Amino acid sequence: MKQEITLTVSEEKGRIDKVLAAHLADTSRSQIQHWLKGDCVFVNGEPVSANYKVKKNDTIVVTPPENIELELSPEAIPLDIVYEDTDIIVVNKPQGMVVHPSKSHQTGTLVNALLYHTSDLSGINGVIRPGIVHRIDKDTSGLLVVAKNDQAHKNLQEQMMAKTVIRKYSALVHGEIPHETGTIDAPIDRSKSNRLMNTVREGGRKAVTHFKVLKRFTDYTLIECQLETGRTHQIRVHLKYIDFPIAGDPIYGPAKTLKGQGQYLHAGTLGFKHPVSGKNLLFEVPPPEVFQKTLKKLEK
Numbered sequence: 001m002k003q004e005i006t007l008t009v010s011e012e013k014g015r016i017d018k019v020l021a022a023h024l025a026d027t028s029r030s031q032i033q034h035w036l037k038g039d040c041v042f043v044n045g046e047p048v049s050a051n052y053k054v055k056k057n058d059t060i061v062v063t064p065p066e067n068i069e070l071e072l073s074p075e076a077i078p079l080d081i082v083y084e085d086t087d088i089i090v091v092n093k094p095q096g097m098v099v100h101p102s103k104s105h106q107t108g109t110l111v112n113a114l115l116y117h118t119s120d121l122s123g124i125n126g127v128i129r130p131g132i133v134h135r136i137d138k139d140t141s142g143l144l145v146v147a148k149n150d151q152a153h154k155n156l157q158e159q160m161m162a163k164t165v166i167r168k169y170s171a172l173v174h175g176e177i178p179h180e181t182g183t184i185d186a187p188i189d190r191s192k193s194n195r196l197m198n199t200v201r202e203g204g205r206k207a208v209t210h211f212k213v214l215k216r217f218t219d220y221t222l223i224e225c226q227l228e229t230g231r232t233h234q235i236r237v238h239l240k241y242i243d244f245p246i247a248g249d250p251i252y253g254p255a256k257t258l259k260g261q262g263q264y265l266h267a268g269t270l271g272f273k274h275p276v277s278g279k280n281l282l283f284e285v286p287p288p289e290v291f292q293k294t295l296k297k298l299e300k
Contacts, residue, residue: 005062009054016041016060017050039190040064049189049204072101072127074116077108081117082283087152087276088145089114089131092285095141095261100129105138114146121146122153134160134230139250139262141288142169143270155275160230166271169225169235170214170287172264172294173244174254177221181212184238188231197251198233200241207231209238217298220247235265247294260290 007023020032020041039047042061043054054060080092091110098105101112114121114131121131124147131146133156147153159165189204191197208228215222221244225235233252239245240252247253249263258264271282286292 005064007060007062009056009058009060013054013056015050016043016048016052016054019054020060020062035062035064037190047190047192051203051205072115072130073107073112075107075112076116077113079113079117080285082143082285083281086120087148088156088274089118089148090143090145090270090281090283093136093141093144093267095139095288095290098138099135099144100132102128110144118148120148122148122150124150124153124157133157136267137233137236137263137265139248140169140265140267141291142267143283143285144267145270145272147275152275156272159272159275163228164272166269166282167227167230167267168269169227170266170268170291171211171223171225171235171239172247172258172291173221173223173239174219174247174257175221175244176216176219177213177223177244179213182210182242184209184211184242186238186241188234188237198231198237200237205229205231207234207238209235215295220298222295236263258294260294264291264294266291 017032017036021029033050035041036050040063041048043052043058081089082092083090093110098109101109111130111132123130125132131148133145133147133153136142136144145156147156185208186200187202187204188198188207189201191199206229210226210228211223213221213223227234236246236249236252245253246263246265247258248260253263266287268287269284273279274281
């Protein structure tokens, strides 16, 4: 564990990420954001998010996580590549695959497979996440765009921040949603009771999910969700919040649910401008077989 950092605020006011950046001149803003997202920053004994407003006499304690040294190895894992050129790869990630290595998943990830497939991956996100522009959960299937160089990566990140990237998901949820369309605008933050979960909470990060009903079944509804923001577990948290949790979700759904390999959530549509040519690109892939078979069973 790195050395703990303790600060007592005397006069400063404002967002905690800016206050920490002013005090910790040798620490990057991205590192501070990483600490905040990882519940490594405490104010008066409570974990806080980046938008916490610092008050006079607040005691801030930063407990940086232990450095994780991972050796990334290329692995001959089959990839479902939907599109590839000299700048980007669009891949259809299978359910059950982790996007990038971590202490608990050092092999078998999408990054391991990408390293075997190509030596051209952007380095903006460091050695652990080469080429990774955005992520989807381990048990969520579907489309991801990977950057093969830094120029492409920066452009795609800018499109993400500008909210011009089209990201649509198919989700099978518990219950019969009565209205045809809806928007969930509810802030998301880390759960105080369970570090593996996020929750809707005042003061969290802004999160907006749009949805429309595709088909209703007895006790279930198939919907399409479109992300306006991209918070961790956003769709899963939002659907639980409105009492229509995703079927098969081991964290946010009910314990007894449809058989499967995780939540019935599929990133089926991805659209963006090519980061170099500027051409509009739109990709669509169907849900995995287990998802399609379940829908057919529900129809009967």
